[in-house]
Amino acid sequence: METKKVLTTRRALIAGLASTGGLMLAGCSKELPPTYGNVLRMGDLLTYKAHRLLLPAHTLAKEYDRHDISSMPAIGTTNPADSQQPFFNADLGAAYERLRVGDFAEWRLSIEGRVARPGTYTLTELKRFASRTQITKHTCEEGWSSIAEWTGVPLRTVLDAAGILPQARFVNFYAFDDIADGIDMFDALHPQTILAYGMNGRNLPVSHGAPVRLRVETQLGYKSVKYLHRIVVKDEFDDMGKNGLLQNGWSWYAGI
Amino acid sequence: MSSAIPDPLTADSGSGHTRWVRISHWIVATSVLTLALTGFVILMAHPRLYWGAVGNDLTPALFELPISRNHKHGGWERSVAFFPDAGSPVTASRTYDIFNENSWGRSLHFLAAWFLVATGAFYVLAGIFSGHVRRDLLPRGPELTLQRLRQDLTRHARFKIQPTKGGPPYGVLQKCTYFGVVFLALPLMALTGMTMSPAITAAYPFLLTVFGGSQSARTIHFGLFVALILFLIVHVFMVMMSGFKRQLRAMTLGR
Numbered sequence: 001m002e003t004k005k006v007l008t009t010r011r012a013l014i015a016g017l018a019s020t021g022g023l024m025l026a027g028c029s030k031e032l033p034p035t036y037g038n039v040l041r042m043g044d045l046l047t048y049k050a051h052r053l054l055l056p057a058h059t060l061a062k063e064y065d066r067h068d069i070s071s072m073p074a075i076g077t078t079n080p081a082d083s084q085q086p087f088f089n090a091d092l093g094a095a096y097e098r099l100r101v102g103d104f105a106e107w108r109l110s111i112e113g114r115v116a117r118p119g120t121y122t123l124t125e126l127k128r129f130a131s132r133t134q135i136t137k138h139t140c141e142e143g144w145s146s147i148a149e150w151t152g153v154p155l156r157t158v159l160d161a162a163g164i165l166p167q168a169r170f171v172n173f174y175a176f177d178d179i180a181d182g183i184d185m186f187d188a189l190h191p192q193t194i195l196a197y198g199m200n201g202r203n204l205p206v207s208h209g210a211p212v213r214l215r216v217e218t219q220l221g222y223k224s225v226k227y228l229h230r231i232v233v234k235d236e237f238d239d240m241g242k243n244g245l246l247q248n249g250w251s252w253y254a255g256i
Numbered sequence: 257m258s259s260a261i262p263d264p265l266t267a268d269s270g271s272g273h274t275r276w277v278r279i280s281h282w283i284v285a286t287s288v289l290t291l292a293l294t295g296f297v298i299l300m301a302h303p304r305l306y307w308g309a310v311g312n313d314l315t316p317a318l319f320e321l322p323i324s325r326n327h328k329h330g331g332w333e334r335s336v337a338f339f340p341d342a343g344s345p346v347t348a349s350r351t352y353d354i355f356n357e358n359s360w361g362r363s364l365h366f367l368a369a370w371f372l373v374a375t376g377a378f379y380v381l382a383g384i385f386s387g388h389v390r391r392d393l394l395p396r397g398p399e400l401t402l403q404r405l406r407q408d409l410t411r412h413a414r415f416k417i418q419p420t421k422g423g424p425p426y427g428v429l430q431k432c433t434y435f436g437v438v439f440l441a442l443p444l445m446a447l448t449g450m451t452m453s454p455a456i457t458a459a460y461p462f463l464l465t466v467f468g469g470s471q472s473a474r475t476i477h478f479g480l481f482v483a484l485i486l487f488l489i490v491h492v493f494m495v496m497m498s499g500f501k502r503q504l505r506a507m508t509l510g511r
Binding site (some may be wrong): 039040041042043044046047051055056059060061062064068069070071072073074075078079086137139140141142143144145146147148199200201202205207208217218219220248249250251255256 | 298299301302304309310311312313314315332333335336338339345346347348349350353354356358359360362363364366367370450452453454455456457458459461464470471474
């Protein structure tokens with residue numbers, strides 16, 4: 001009886017160590033966010049893998065009625081041209097100011113990386129694609145939430161137009177406030193993941209990310225990058241260095 | 257019938273704890289303490305609670321807690337209406353540098369939650385199959401009389417706590433409390449927590465219906481936190497009253 005128990009414990013220990021090793025190994029490969037040997041990042045990775053394994057694919061986040069639209073604070077960067085703001089970058093800020101003064105007529109969204117047809121899109125060109133309007137809830141990691149109506153082009157439509165190459169796994173976003181962040185193909189191809197240019201029936205205001213922001217309705221608000229100027233499709237995970245949230249101690253996956 | 261249900265009134269009763277109960281207890285205890293601490297840190301970032309689907313600094317709160325410098329900070333630019341009609345929802349830009357330690361706070365909260373969920377699931381399954389739940393935790397018919405409950409309540413209110421060697425049999429109030437924590441409070445804690453997740457509620461929107469929205473779920477989550485902290489205080493107090501050293505020994509070494 002006692003021998004049996006010891007064996008079970010040992011087996012459990014081996015299995016446990018092997019799976020931990022597997023997690024750490026996975027953390028080192030370029031197909032998953034790195035853990036940097038940090039136990040918190042290992043927990044984030046477990047949550048990410050569990051969600052991808054257990055949650056059904058592409059179920060829609062709840063959509064609300066017009067009368068559900070609520071007030072919504074604008075936080076983080078509320079104007080990339082304002083030197084007082086925490087993520088201010090002088091060059092990007094100046095470029096943003098020039099574009100804003102010209103009503104974003106000169107604004108271009110560049111799509112690069114692992115796509116068959118890299119290129120740039122003007123706001124008019126983006127608006128020429130079939131649009132999608134959704135009234136959804138914005139969940140901020142701070143604890144608050146709000147409901148707004150977002151209009152834009154599904155990211156999938158734009159990626160299809162650019163022709164994503166079969167090995168592509170991640171889509172990364174670069175913003176005028178010098179923030180960079182990415183999502184995996186699972187979220188990038190989600191029907192509610194849109195490049196939004198309209199909010200509550202008007203053009204997207206500067207404080208909420210004009211002219212175009214990302215909306216990822218299956219993740220927390222901070223993944224919905226504002227003030228987009230560049231999208232890069234990648235085969236491998238890219239933590240985007242000091243501009244990325246991961247190296248600043250934030251979970252890359254924010255579905256929870 | 258009374259012989260079938262041992263009365264823990266007798267001093268020095270207690271049969272000790274099995275090994276899997278002891279291991280589960282301390283993993284759960286560590287997880288719950290970590291969850292409570294990080295949960296409080298997360299709440300400090302936005303110490304306002306709401307009822308319904310949404311709530312933020314520009315909408316009325318159910319109540320506000322003065323637990324960080326973010327309490328009523330007032331660092332907002334002039335608000336701008338979204339629509340022309342009166343009473344339209346508004347937006348405003350925040351100018352205040354808030355307290356926010358959620359980067360590590362949230363990740364540690366979820367890491368501890370994984371330990372709690374895994375250990376909790378193991379404990380409940382082992383508890384059901386070993387008979388521990390039915391034998392030691394489930395308040396059974398004959399002891400669940402108003403008279404027994406009142407008796408036990410009076411005994412506690414007068415601090416007539418007998419020293420014990422630790423472990424079952426438990427009193428009827430004790431059983432009700434443990435049963436409530438294991439099968440009601442902790443599962444509800446996990447479910448209301450998941451109702452705040454955008455990925456999980458996209459997959460299972462019924463969670464939003466059950467708890468009346470993610471902000472209601474957040475408020476219930478907070479209410480359960482308060483309840484579990486009260487439980488923790490009473491639990492530790494009772495352990496101290498009934499022989500702290502022996503109880504601690506029983507939960508660590510068995511006897």
